[in-house]
Amino acid sequence: MPSIAVVYHSGYGHTQRQAQAVAEGADARLIAIDADGNLPDGGWELLAEADAIIFGAPTYMGGPSWQFKKFADASSRPWYSGAWKNKLFAGFTNSASTIGDKTSTLNYLFTLAMQHGGVWVGTGMMPANSKAATRADLNWLGVWSGAASVSPSDASPAEMFPGDLKFATEFGKRVAEAAARWSRK
Numbered sequence: 001m002p003s004i005a006v007v008y009h010s011g012y013g014h015t016q017r018q019a020q021a022v023a024e025g026a027d028a029r030l031i032a033i034d035a036d037g038n039l040p041d042g043g044w045e046l047l048a049e050a051d052a053i054i055f056g057a058p059t060y061m062g063g064p065s066w067q068f069k070k071f072a073d074a075s076s077r078p079w080y081s082g083a084w085k086n087k088l089f090a091g092f093t094n095s096a097s098t099i100g101d102k103t104s105t106l107n108y109l110f111t112l113a114m115q116h117g118g119v120w121v122g123t124g125m126m127p128a129n130s131k132a133a134t135r136a137d138l139n140w141l142g143v144w145s146g147a148a149s150v151s152p153s154d155a156s157p158a159e160m161f162p163g164d165l166k167f168a169t170e171f172g173k174r175v176a177e178a179a180a181r182w183s184r185k
């Protein structure tokens, strides 16, 4: 079975809930970037061993949080040795506004994966964009480059939209299926 890691930052718990949903679908290990932008003990080793790495960050000011960016800059060490080359990568983000420039964050996560010589997995999911669509549906936002979710600015993590969480889990499953095909183990 391929090993999959979800490495994410969350300032206030919303991206963490999304990360848990992605990890559930992917049967992945969760690695939380802390408030200082550091990984827990053993985090880098888990990433080195993973067949697939899923990046997650909240969208702050139209991009990933600085803590995620600190992690990304620190990943220049495995970049130097090509240690993450040919792994599968995917990404997700959460923010308050429906659009909120979330795709800028997803584009950043994609670019990071490409810098590492990785192969990107998108959502591959049809949008729920008819008049009858509700926030309980999968991919209500209509995003293909990665999983996205909305947390209204006054909503707690417990109040996140069920469709967004289901979307995150299905996205995790898709990455796991892709990793099973990609991995030679």
Ligand SMILES: Cc1cc2nc3c(=O)[nH]c(=O)nc-3n(C[C@H](O)[C@H](O)[C@H](O)COP(=O)(O)O)c2cc1C
Pocket (backbone or CB within 6 Å): 009, 010, 011, 012, 013, 014, 015, 016, 058, 059, 060, 061, 062, 063, 094, 095, 096, 097, 098, 099, 100, 101, 151, 153
């Ligand atoms: C510094 C800061 C900047 C933010 N910038 C954006 C933004 O550009 N777009 C948006 O939709 N929401 C923005 N938000 C709202 C957060 O994305 C939202 O609260 C999100 O749920 C936070 O995720 P977290 O709980 O995982 O930290 C911002 C919040 C903070 C604290």
